[in-house]
Amino acid sequence: MxxxxxxxxxxxxxxxxxxxxxxxxxxxxxxxxxxxxxxxxxxxxxxxxxxxxxxxxxxxxVRRGVLLHGDLHVSRSLRRSMRRFHVTVDAEFDAVLDGCADPSRSGRWITDDIRTAYRRLHDLGWAHSIEVWEGEDLVGGLYGMAVGGLFAGESMFHHATDASKAAVLALDRLVYADGDPRRVIDVQWRTPHLATLGVREISRTAYLTALSEALELGPPDAFGA
Known part of the structure; x- marks a missing residue:
């Protein structure tokens, strides 16, 4: 825990x-x-x-991007892509941070201070990563915070087509493994990329209500050890 x-x-x-x-x-x-x-x-x-x-x-x-239970949309192309990927959890947290913090990315915002902060939270068992592999190569992933029934996604990256989407698909399966609709995946803002996966916007008030219910739960098994 x-x-x-x-x-x-x-x-x-x-x-x-x-x-x-x-x-x-x-x-x-x-x-x-x-x-x-x-x-x-x-x-x-x-x-x-x-x-x-x-x-x-x-x-x-004001408008929060969330991926709620049952909302995930998996396209045919993503299903095909999943056949060549395999996924791990917390196997390469630092490497995922490196991928998300890549200075060549436009809109980059992950500073050394942010990296240090989330590394400490990972050591304490709060921050987690999902890695997407193609063979022995890390080609995508995401990291975020598991707080009760909330998983708050912070950032993701990809070096292969559909690799970041594969990470979100894996996250959805892990968070909602028990089928409890009170759990919440928070993605901060709904982008066109995330919208294709089923991410919707809800009001700040609705998010805070959903958050209060999610925090009453324990973390998913994948993030609770």
């Missing part, structure tokens, strides 16, 4: 979740207890500076 870190000294609960803006607070730190508290309140960190540098912004999108 994950190890509970020391509680944060920051009052993240005072973030303005009633504003019509995805950015709801600025500041604080990236200590494990701070980040964990944020997820439990519906927030996640992303720097406001160039390529994700400080100051830290805390985000709670």
């Amino acid at each position: 994950p190890i509970e870190p020391p509680a944060t000294s920051w009052d993240l609960a005072s973030a303005r979740m009633d504003v019509a803006d995805d950015l709801v607070a600025v500041g604080a730190d990236l200590e494990p207890g701070t980040i964990l508290s944020a997820y439990r309140l519906g927030l996640f960190p992303m720097g406001l500076g160039t390529h994700g540098r400080a100051p830290i912004g805390w985000w709670g999108p």
Whole structure:
């Protein structure tokens, strides 16, 4: 089971979740207890500076991207692609971080501070990775936080067609393995890429309601050890 870190000294609960803006607070730190508290309140960190540098912004999108139980759409091409991939969990967390933080990627935001923070959370049992392999090559993956019945996806990457989609498909199977519809996969924002997999948008209010129910659950078996 994950190890509970020391509680944060920051009052993240005072973030303005009633504003019509995805950015709801600025500041604080990236200590494990701070980040964990944020997820439990519906927030996640992303720097406001160039390529994700400080100051830290805390985000709670007005329209939240989620992949809910039963919503996953698997295309014929993805089914074909899955035949050449195999998937692991937490086998190469650092390599997945490297792939997601690749400085050549447009819109990159994963700084060294973010990498360090999530590596610490991985060591404590909260942050997890899914790796997609083609033969012996790591060709895609994702990482995120498993907090109760919530899996909050942070970033994904691919070096082969459909590899990041394969990671999402694997995540869906792992999170919803017990068929409990109260579980939630949070992807932050709905992108055209994620929309093809069945990701929908829900309001901030609806997300917070779903989050409160998800947090009452234990983590999926794949992430609970």
